[in-house]
Amino acid sequence: MLSLDALFCDVDDFCQVFEPQRHQELLSSCKRYRHRSRSLSLSEVMTILIAFHQSHYRNFKHFYLLMVRHYWQKAFPKAVSYQRFVAWMPSSLVPLCAYLCDCYGDCTGISFIDATSIKVCHNRRIAQHRVFNGHAARGKTSVGWFFGFKLHLVINDRGELLHVQITPGNIDDRKPVVELLRNLFGKVFGDKGYVSQALAQHLKEEHDVMLIAKPRRNMKNRLMLWQDTFIARKRALIETVIDQLKNISQIEHSRHRSPANFCVNLLCGLIAYCHQPKKPSLQLN
DSSP, rough: OOOOHHHHHHHEEEHHHHHHHEEEEHHOOOOOOOOOOOOOOOOHHHHHHHHHHHOOOOHEEEEEEEIIIITTTTTTTOOOOOHHHHHGGGGGHHHHHHHHHHHEEEOOEEEEEEEEEEOOOGGGGTTTTOOOTTOOOEESSSOEEEEEEEEEEEEEEEEEEEEEEEEEEEEEETTTHHHHHHTOOEEEEEGGGGGOOHHHHHHHHSOOOEEEOOOOSSOOOOOOOHHHHHHTTTHHHHHHHHHHHTTTTTOOOOOOSSSHHHHHHHHHHHHHHTTTTSSOOOOOO
């Protein structure tokens, strides 16, 4: 976990470059909008959101009222009320997306791909759920049925995130693979959900990426290099990363009140993991 000063400096350095470029690329309009100055800067808002996912708190309201407004009063002397801060959260969505891309690691030639469910409510309350109408969907994993989204992620052998994508829960795991692996190289290891000869051939010919998926039970075994067999057995690395994202970075809970705040919560959890100093790795060196 980074200290608060180090986290703020890193976020502020990014915002000083990002905000001028963003204002230059905005489309012009004949309408006049009122831009009221805020007591908290964008970098301060992003720092608070990311710091929550690095803390031991499980409720953002308690974290903001107790930690930010009380213990961090000197660091954030102009902190606003909780209701006003929550209203500001959706405005940080685009900067957080760009900042997450800046936190990605480097491809080493050995990558792992997997997808995990992001539940937004209990299965018994699916018929009553209204927040994610038209966005979330029912899906099925090896654990069972769920209602929500799927988080598709790719990591390297050092446990660093290389690419992520969010889709509705009923999307096949193989559909976003081409987009996820577009700028990567080397070998990518996945589970039996990524078995597809056509997909593997397309990735090999078009993107020079070798997709190695675990065969299903009804498939014949095929010969593999002993190095590939050894690394394929270490695919549990990405399962460990997913476990840390859900239980430490808190990317999943059922208390969302808007799709925008759901995305902010997910992005901040991913960024908090990227700043984690010790990540699970294979230590191949």
